[in-house]
Amino acid sequence: MVELSCHGNQLIVEKIIDTLLAGEVRLAEPGEFTRRAFLNNRMDLSQAEAVVEVINARSTAALKGARNQLDGMLSKKVHSLREQLINTSSLLELELDFAEEDVEFVEREKLMQKINFIKIEIDALLATYSFGRVIRDGVNVALVGKPNVGKSSLLNYMLKESRAIVSEIPGTTRDIIREEITIDGVLFRLYDTAGIRVTEDSVEKEGVYRSREAVKSADLVLYVLEDEESERGELLPELKELTSENKIITVGNKSDLQKEITFTADVRTSAITGEGMNTLLKTLKEKALGSNTFTEKTTIVSNLRHFHSLRKAAECLEIARASSEKGLSPEYIAVDLRNASAALSEIIGIVSSDDILNNIFASFCIGK
Numbered sequence: 349m350v351e352l353s354c355h356g357n358q359l360i361v362e363k364i365i366d367t368l369l370a371g372e373v374r375l376a377e378p379g380e381f382t383r384r385a386f387l388n389n390r391m392d393l394s395q396a397e398a399v400v401e402v403i404n405a406r407s408t409a410a411l412k413g414a415r416n417q418l419d420g421m422l423s424k425k426v427h428s429l430r431e432q433l434i435n436t437s438s439l440l441e442l443e444l445d446f447a448e449e450d451v452e453f454v455e456r457e458k459l460m461q462k463i464n465f466i467k468i469e470i471d472a473l474l475a476t477y478s479f480g481r482v483i484r485d486g487v488n489v490a491l492v493g494k495p496n497v498g499k500s501s502l503l504n505y506m507l508k509e510s511r512a513i514v515s516e517i518p519g520t521t522r523d524i525i526r527e528e529i530t531i532d533g534v535l536f537r538l539y540d541t542a543g544i545r546v547t548e549d550s551v552e553k554e555g556v557y558r559s560r561e562a563v564k565s566a567d568l569v570l571y572v573l574e575d576e577e578s579e580r581g582e583l584l585p586e587l588k589e590l591t592s593e594n595k596i597i598t599v600g601n602k603s604d605l606q607k608e609i610t611f612t613a614d615v616r617t618s619a620i621t622g623e624g625m626n627t628l629l630k631t632l633k634e635k636a637l638g639s640n641t642f643t644e645k646t647t648i649v650s651n652l653r654h655f656h657s658l659r660k661a662a663e664c665l666e667i668a669r670a671s672s673e674k675g676l677s678p679e680y681i682a683v684d685l686r687n688a689s690a691a692l693s694e695i696i697g698i699v700s701s702d703d704i705l706n707n708i709f710a711s712f713c714i715g716k
């Protein structure tokens with residue numbers, strides 16, 4: 349290995365690279381080093397994937413989750429479940445060799461218990477996914493409402509800086525302003541949007557259109573109101589949909605003015621005095637994480653690929669359970685247990701096609 353140190357001047361760096369590339373040297377491909385580590389069994393596939401998660405982590409929670417995955421927390425669990433499946437299916441397959449003697453190497457009741465046990469473990473992993481995604485990717489939060497209710501003021505308060513222009517003129521915000529905050533280590537992306545109203549102003553119209561788009565891609569909406577609530581569907585049809593999905597936090601702002609309000613708010617705030625702001629942050633976090641109480645020791649699934657493989661494994665176990673209940677002969681049960689273990693193998697990359705590997709390592713940067 350040769351290590352070159354040079355001045356941090358981009359031009360010099362480029363010249364050195366050019367000189368090297370003129371010889372028998374080539375640039376590494378994205379993720380090539382991690383890929384080699386994986387191919388040489390230094391780490392499994394879920395650990396290799398965690399390398400890029402560590403690099404991309406934008407919050408303490410995301411970093412912790414990625415570190416746990418890199419340390420093999422998920423791998424260990426998956427390995428152990430997979431082994432149990434293989435052992436059980438091997439015993440079932442052994443019964444086939446002694447078919448004439450009609451022996452049972454696995455008592456059917458014990459088999460059921462085993463399948464149920466593994467299924468419960470897999471279901472528990474699947475249940476962590478929505479939480480895992482929040483931890484890894486953060487939460488998109490759109491601040492929406494009529495003009496002048498104090499959306500930009502709330503954003504500024506949460507950021508502790510005067511990021512967005514605030515004025516008493518309705519229709520101040522036009523472009524979407526995106527900023528990030530972390531609440532107890534979890535990343536929240538806040539989108540301040542243009543106040544929604546019917547307008548002839550073409551620039552403001554575009555702003556309202558953008559507000560609508562922000563709502564569509566939001567995980568949560570802070571629906572900001574001042575003194576009266578207008579029909580949500582009239583304001584934005586999307587808001588009505590999100591209400592039924594429990595994705596809206598209704599914020600009654602300007603509480604310091606002590607006006608009579610005609611709506612029920614989840615939180616009453618004042619962006620001027622700061623009243624209710626801590627409750628707002630707490631509500632945001634609770635809504636994003638749900639009632640999950642995971643500790644550092646909980647294995648969390650945050651990767652869609654892993655989620656799909658686990659779901660496949662769970663489905664196979666369900667079929668195996670049904671076959672066993674129906675008293676089908678052992679080969680039927682064994683084949684589904686094998687399929688379940690194959691699905692788990694995908695997570696740790698015991699068998700993986702070049703396509704899958706290319707796909708995974710393409711998201712890496714060069715030199716990792």
Ligand SMILES: Nc1nc2c(ncn2[C@@H]2O[C@H](COP(=O)(O)OP(=O)(O)OP(=O)(O)O)[C@@H](O)[C@H]2O)c(=O)[nH]1
Pocket residue numbers: 494495496497498499500501502513514515516517518519520521522541542543544601602603604605617618619620621
């Ligand atoms: N008294 C009081 N005034 C507030 C509060 N929040 C905002 N304001 C005032 O309300 C006016 C509008 O605030 P903005 O934050 O610009 O409102 P907005 O919802 O972003 O408005 P648009 O961008 O036009 O949609 C400003 O004069 C703020 O100072 C509050 O909690 N209490």
Ligand SMILES: [Mg+2]
Pocket residue numbers: 499500501512513514520521540541542543
């Ligand atoms: Mg504004």
